[in-house]
Amino acid sequence: MSDEHSDLGFLRKYVFSTDHKTIGIQYGITALVFLFFGFSLMMMMRWQLAYPGSAIPIIGGLLPDTLVDRGAMLPDFYNQLGAMHGTIMVFMGIVPLAVGAFGNYVVPLQIGAPDMAFPRLNMMSYQAFVIGGIVMLASFFLPGGAASSGWTSYAPLAVTATTGQTFWLIGMIFLIASSLLGALNFIVTILHIRAEGLTFFRLPFFVWSQLVTAFLLLLAFPPLQAAAIFQLMDRLAGTSFFLPSGLVVGGEQIVAAGGGSPLLWQHLFWFLAHPEVYVLILPGMGIIAEVIANNTRKPLWGYRPMVYSLLVLGFLSFGVWAHHMYMTGMGTTMSTFFQITTMIISIPSVIILTCLVISLWGASIRFSVAMLFALAFLPMFGIGGLTGLPLGLAAPDAHLHDTYYVIGHFHYVVAPGTIFAMFAGIYYWYPKATGRTLNVTLGKVHFWLSFIFMNGVFMPMMFEGMAGVSRRLFDPTIYDHGAAVHGLTVMTSWSAWCLAAAQIPFIINFFWSMRKTERAEENPWQATTLEWATPTPPPHGNFTETPVVYRGPYEYSVPGADRDFSPQYVKQEA
Amino acid sequence: MNEPEYGWWLPPNVSVQGDDIDTMINVIHWFMLALFVGWGAFMVFCLVRFRERPGHVAVYKPIKAGFSKWLEVGVAVAEAVILAFFAMPVWAKIKNDFPTQDNPVVIRVVAEQFKWLFHYPGQDGKFGRTGVEFYADDNPAGLDFDDEDGFDDITVRGLHFPVGRPVIARLTAKDVIHSFKMPVMRITQDLIPGMEIPIWFEAKSTGKFQVGCAQLCGLGHYEMKADLIIESPEDYQRWLDEEHAALGLDDY
Numbered sequence: 001m002s003d004e005h006s007d008l009g010f011l012r013k014y015v016f017s018t019d020h021k022t023i024g025i026q027y028g029i030t031a032l033v034f035l036f037f038g039f040s041l042m043m044m045m046r047w048q049l050a051y052p053g054s055a056i057p058i059i060g061g062l063l064p065d066t067l068v069d070r071g072a073m074l075p076d077f078y079n080q081l082g083a084m085h086g087t088i089m090v091f092m093g094i095v096p097l098a099v100g101a102f103g104n105y106v107v108p109l110q111i112g113a114p115d116m117a118f119p120r121l122n123m124m125s126y127q128a129f130v131i132g133g134i135v136m137l138a139s140f141f142l143p144g145g146a147a148s149s150g151w152t153s154y155a156p157l158a159v160t161a162t163t164g165q166t167f168w169l170i171g172m173i174f175l176i177a178s179s180l181l182g183a184l185n186f187i188v189t190i191l192h193i194r195a196e197g198l199t200f201f202r203l204p205f206f207v208w209s210q211l212v213t214a215f216l217l218l219l220a221f222p223p224l225q226a227a228a229i230f231q232l233m234d235r236l237a238g239t240s241f242f243l244p245s246g247l248v249v250g251g252e253q254i255v256a257a258g259g260g261s262p263l264l265w266q267h268l269f270w271f272l273a274h275p276e277v278y279v280l281i282l283p284g285m286g287i288i289a290e291v292i293a294n295n296t297r298k299p300l301w302g303y304r305p306m307v308y309s310l311l312v313l314g315f316l317s318f319g320v321w322a323h324h325m326y327m328t329g330m331g332t333t334m335s336t337f338f339q340i341t342t343m344i345i346s347i348p349s350v351i352i353l354t355c356l357v358i359s360l361w362g363a364s365i366r367f368s369v370a371m372l373f374a375l376a377f378l379p380m381f382g383i384g385g386l387t388g389l390p391l392g393l394a395a396p397d398a399h400l401h402d403t404y405y406v407i408g409h410f411h412y413v414v415a416p417g418t419i420f421a422m423f424a425g426i427y428y429w430y431p432k433a434t435g436r437t438l439n440v441t442l443g444k445v446h447f448w449l450s451f452i453f454m455n456g457v458f459m460p461m462m463f464e465g466m467a468g469v470s471r472r473l474f475d476p477t478i479y480d481h482g483a484a485v486h487g488l489t490v491m492t493s494w495s496a497w498c499l500a501a502a503q504i505p506f507i508i509n510f511f512w513s514m515r516k517t518e519r520a521e522e523n524p525w526q527a528t529t530l531e532w533a534t535p536t537p538p539p540h541g542n543f544t545e546t547p548v549v550y551r552g553p554y555e556y557s558v559p560g561a562d563r564d565f566s567p568q569y570v571k572q573e574a
Numbered sequence: 575m576n577e578p579e580y581g582w583w584l585p586p587n588v589s590v591q592g593d594d595i596d597t598m599i600n601v602i603h604w605f606m607l608a609l610f611v612g613w614g615a616f617m618v619f620c621l622v623r624f625r626e627r628p629g630h631v632a633v634y635k636p637i638k639a640g641f642s643k644w645l646e647v648g649v650a651v652a653e654a655v656i657l658a659f660f661a662m663p664v665w666a667k668i669k670n671d672f673p674t675q676d677n678p679v680v681i682r683v684v685a686e687q688f689k690w691l692f693h694y695p696g697q698d699g700k701f702g703r704t705g706v707e708f709y710a711d712d713n714p715a716g717l718d719f720d721d722e723d724g725f726d727d728i729t730v731r732g733l734h735f736p737v738g739r740p741v742i743a744r745l746t747a748k749d750v751i752h753s754f755k756m757p758v759m760r761i762t763q764d765l766i767p768g769m770e771i772p773i774w775f776e777a778k779s780t781g782k783f784q785v786g787c788a789q790l791c792g793l794g795h796y797e798m799k800a801d802l803i804i805e806s807p808e809d810y811q812r813w814l815d816e817e818h819a820a821l822g823l824d825d826y
Contacts, residue, residue: 244768
């Protein structure tokens with residue numbers, strides 16, 4: 001297998017590649033670009049929120065009159081930015097980065113496989129993702145602009161919205177198809193082509209997290225795929241899946257068959273979107289586990305309970321979706337069920353987090369840049385998880401529902417949570433992928449600034465939400481309780497812009513380090529898992545000799561061993 | 575009327591049910607803070623005590639006993655207590671214990687892009703018949719003008735209700751989903767087109783506040799607000815009389 005690739009032309013090697021590592025890097029770069037784009041949309045919104053009605057500096061003058069009035073944002077543009085920020089970050093940023101990039105690059109290496117089980121399917125998955133992304137971005141240029149009904153696209157608002165929503169739905173159909181192809185591939189790969197000796201309980205926690213994530217994607221996305229097609233039919237073919245009878249919009253009766261249910265959309269949407277939350281976080285937890293085991297120089301504490309918790313989390317994540325819908329008027333029987341499942345699902349998360357924290361006990365902690373991000377993940381994800389508690393109960397939710405408290409809560413999970421995990425992963429695996437190490441000083445600057453400003457962005461939101469300020473408001477200061485916390489809004493905005501500036505050291509580091517002449521070692525972190533057994537960077541086909549696994553994934557500081565790590569692939573060690 | 579004070583924590587609460595919600599929010603946040611500080615202190619201790627330094631090595635299995643089990647059991651018990659003794663009874667009371675006596679005020683709330691409409695049944699206590707076919711610019715509630723139950727109905731853009739008397743509100747929307755939010759009353763309830771959802775609430779003090787829309791409903795969503803006026807029974811009656819007078823129904 002490793003012989004063919006030398007004959008491949010540029011296109012086959014870098015663009016239409018079937019090599020999991022190339023596809024992983026393609027996913028990674030594309031997703032990072034989308035993440036930065038999604039973040040830029042938010043930075044424009046933050047201007048409007050901090051300085052309502054004033055012209056956006058520099059950019060305001062460049063935008064067309066349909067979006068801005070003398071440089072100041074129009075409400076419809078604000079709604080477009082909000083909807084697209086959410087969509088891009090979730091479906092085109094985090095998932096492709098966590099699953100497409102890290103999953104593709106690392107999973108086959110960690111299980112000792114030459115590639116994914118279905119390399120062509122893998123390529124198609126990336127291509128579908130790019131098409132979906134292009135459709136989404138193209139929607140900004142439509143008359144009426146991009147989708148503006150929130151990333152949740154609730155009917156009937158979304159059904160009666162401008163053409164941007166049609167593009168959103170078509171884009172989603174491609175993005176979902178991409179995830180389904182990827183998910184199938186991961187499941188087959190992990191179940192079938194592990195190296196000899198690599199039993200399930202010798203799998204690195206990261207591989208476990210990708211396996212559970214793949215099952216979530218495979219089982220949760222089809223309902224949304226169906227729902228997206230239903231909504232497309234409602235918009236284009238005159239069906240009424242989500243339209244009740246007797247709708248009057250802008251004084252005009254809607255011509256539609258009627259008899260549909262707006263709540264049906266919400267059930268289908270959240271049936272995906274709650275497991276999706278775990279799709280966003282589990283790969284991140286997997287990366288954190290790898291980095292913590294390596295940098296504490298000892299085995300993870302409670303590897304098995306962590307794996308069991310992961311499986312329980314995956315399973316239960318299908319039974320909590322309606323806690324997003326307490327305020328739709330559901331009865332107490334149903335809300336009781338979902339309150340109980342929501343409290344139960346917090347237990348496995350607590351177990352995983354506790355195991356990771358206790359893993360620090362008795363360690364010899366190396367404060368590498370990857371480890372700094374991993375350590376910061378723990379309390380940040382902790383805040384994200386804890387603030388889910390009042391939201392998961394209907395009575396406190398009656399006050400906090402759809403306020404900035406919710407925004408703060410899930411951003412703590414996904415931004416200083418998952419995105420910090422992604423950074424940890426980039427600093428950790430960059431030497432394997434490129435053969436060069438990232439600069440430590442720039443990395444530490446990047447970490448500390450990101451850590452400070454992430455909290456500067458999201459902590460004020462908790463207080464704004466507590467004050468009762470609703471999300472998705474173009475100008476919250478028109479409410480008395482919104483005006484009272486305007487200082488916090490300004491603080492959030494400045495933190496967001498500083499957070500963007502804090503990414504400059506990372507971007508410089510990322511490209512500049514690639515050109516370094518000094519090469520990284522094959523196993524620069526003295527790690528134990530199989531990806532470090534390959535040459536650096538790994539060639540097509542990955543391993544120069546077929547690896548055999550002799551022990552568990554995190555055998556660090558084994559008593560009696562002559563060094564503090566015993567790789568899975570080395571026979572004589574302990 | 576007192577001028578409400580808003581700050582960085584919960585806004586003033588003027589509703590009878592709101593105290594339970596506030597207690598719950600505060601109790602849960604103390605619980606969260608305790609967990610976070612406990613975890614954080616342990617973590618910081620570990621980071622200092624077990625940092626890499628010359629002469630210090632990691633231990634393969636430093637902990638034998640499962641003391642973390644007690645932490646997890648503790649969290650589970652605390653959550654069970656919150657569920658059984660706070661969450662369920664409080665929510666059941668708010669959702670299900672509709673007032674049967676005390677002469678509740680009954681109103682309809684009709685939301686549309688980007689306006690609120692409050693529909694009072696008038697002195698006969700009966701709502702006039704409404705229908706989609708009757709909607710017009712001068713008839714936003716869609717009243718059937720042939721139905722005499724509706725002759726004395728009041729439709730206004732600001733919400734008035736008296737203190738100390740329960741209110742039953744029947745919520746619906748004409749076009750898209752909206753959400754009826756009164757932060758000072760600790761009420762959030764979606765209005766779903768095609769459905770009529772009843773809620774109830776009762777104020778314990780007077781004041782002038784705001785009703786807002788908490789569900790994205792289009793480009794004017796942010797300015798979809800209305801006055802919320804909670805007044806003494808006498809002031810409320812005076813307001814009703816004025817509205818009736820405006821309908822030309824003084825001698826009704």
